[in-house]
Amino acid sequence: MRHLLSAADLDAAETTGILDLAEEMALVQGRPVKKLPALRGRTVVNLFFEDSTRTRSSFELAGKWLSADTINISAKGSSVSKGESLRDTVLTVASMGVDALVIRHMASGAPLQAARWFAELGLGVHVVNAGDGTHEHPTQALLDAFTLRRHFRASQPDAGRDDHQPFAGRRIAVVGDITHSRVARSNVELLTTLGAGVVLVAPPTLLPAGVDTWPVEVRDDLDRVLGEVDAVMMLRVQRERMSGGYFPTPREYTVGYGLTRARLGLLRPGTAICHPGPMNRGLEISADAADSAGSLILDQVAAGVSVRMSVLYLLLGGADESGAVR
């Protein structure tokens, strides 16, 4: 693996490999001293053009626990407004002897463009997409898959389910603003790669153009979907969408597409509840749902570090000949 730019670039075997290694990394999190020497002397830069405390600290911890030197660079605001081109900004950072560049950008495609510029110049820096515009957020999808895989393996409601195919036959609902959600795009790619069925539930204004060509089911009746799925992934509603004419009022949104307390009763026992955070409690998800027994929201956060450790480790070649973690 040269870069991690898109969940679409990962096949099932690669994904499973990342998740399996993340399980090993998770063991480290339980130790009193949470440090592996694997990436000692390597440098990982978090280049964030857009704020995200959660994702940034998760990558930072992942790097630190692998003993890499991690630096955060905040390039807030559009590079255009600062007068410097994106190409100049990323090349400047990459030229400082960096091994991996974790890029978050408000524009779709920016990390892919960076990777192409590096390739053109023969720079060996590895790029990780930490969220690009409304395109993708592949490590979020990996951590979601990690969390769900653990949950499915633990619950095993159907006898005889193959432990090696934990997603086979599962149906996962992704609910809310699909159009603007990089989390949704990456999850659609990754979950379908793993063999799960994905059901998108959203008002038509928040469904992306061409969604009929995606390998998913599209529904608009959340109440009828809830009893048919093994997991519900609630998406954050962004504030600017509320005034953008995508739906009439927050109240109407909640009535139509919020995971309210009443809707909890429609879930089958053992149905997982996920949310990429930060949550708008009371809008897309009720406090009852967020804090319920089925909620995996905090597990997702913990999984984030393990998964990012796994990704950095695989990209930076920390494995020895046998593939074992040093």
Place this chain on the structure above:
Amino acid sequence: MSPTSPLTSTPTTTDVLVLGADLAGAGPANLLIRDGVFADPADARPDAVRVDAYGLVALPGLVDLHTHLREPGREDAETVTTGTAAAARGGYTAVLAMANTSPVTDTAEAAEHLLDVGRATGTAQVVPIGAVSKGLAGEELAELGLMARSPAQTRVFSDDGRCVADARLMRRALEYVRAFDGVIAQHAQDPRLAGPDACCDEGPVSGRLGLPGWPAVAEAGIVARDVGLAELTRSRLHVCHVSTAETVDVLRWAKARGIAVTAEVTPHHLLLTVDELLGYDPTFKVNPPLRSAEDVAAVREALTDGTIDVVATDHAPHARHDKEHAFVDAAPGMLGLETALAVVVETMVRPGTLGWREVATRMSSVPAHIARLGGQGRPLAVGEPANLTLVDPTRRATVDRAASVSLSRNNPWHGRDLPDPVVATWWAGRATYGR
């Protein structure tokens, strides 16, 4: 013609005798260039420079209705000198220069200034397009009449880059230019449906890439409104860079109804599709965006049947750093002058859809007529201005953006094998390109 032919240094006082070229599909004949016009080949002086053009096609010098020269204001992207050199390299003898320069061409003085710069430094005729609205702001009419009556004799008015979205202003503009036989060239983009961020044809690709969508109806809707206004005002409307099948349908309807509307298509909309965007390469960011394969088929068919009247380049040079941003932030536009005929040969001539006579019509005489340019787009005949492009219909080459004579390098054809038709260009009897 020999590659060592000293065409570019041919003094205009010497006769040039072009032998055996196929005159735009009418069959082989000789042409004599003398004192800037075509003369009777039988009168050629014995010392005439003889150009062997057997197997080549002679076209009247091409006329581009839609060029961005960037001068004044962005001379780091293109100048009149480099832009017209690119034009000559592409077989053009006249370019209409869009008004969205800095300052905007929205006064008689600005138009006249550009005319003078063109005369002083151009290797093709530079015809200023006037802005429709002051500062392209879309609020008040620019001094359309003064520009028309200036030495620039502006007849084409456009806020290109921006749509004249206000229906009342568009109506007034159409009404007003009727007094001096002007035409309003509209960049059709409903700003509420396809706002400033819109950069990808709205469809499966925009949905997958997470790029702001630019729906086809944002173009067709404005065109539908504008043909209605053109009918109401009995005035001339020209639709810039038609990109969608829906717009073609509207144009077909309007023409059947007898409305005075003309339309252009760019080379890139004739060949490239939205799939080029899958790598987020800003070279392929253009406005209107590249569309689907169905749209490409529709605009080709419309160009064939005359629903779309002309090919225009929308030559849009950009400095490198303006393209090296994230896709949504990068400047829209691509180079076009040097490769336009190549793309038309590839998409229309080689498949047998258009003959050379139609190429001459759609790339020279009709654009000249739309812009009311008397001295361009004329037949290759004795007494006419010697605007001539010699074309090799068989030659191909791999496009190399480094070989461009434009100042810019945002060339979407880089690395692509395409026809390389233009052999030589004469503008008013003066050799402006030759190899």
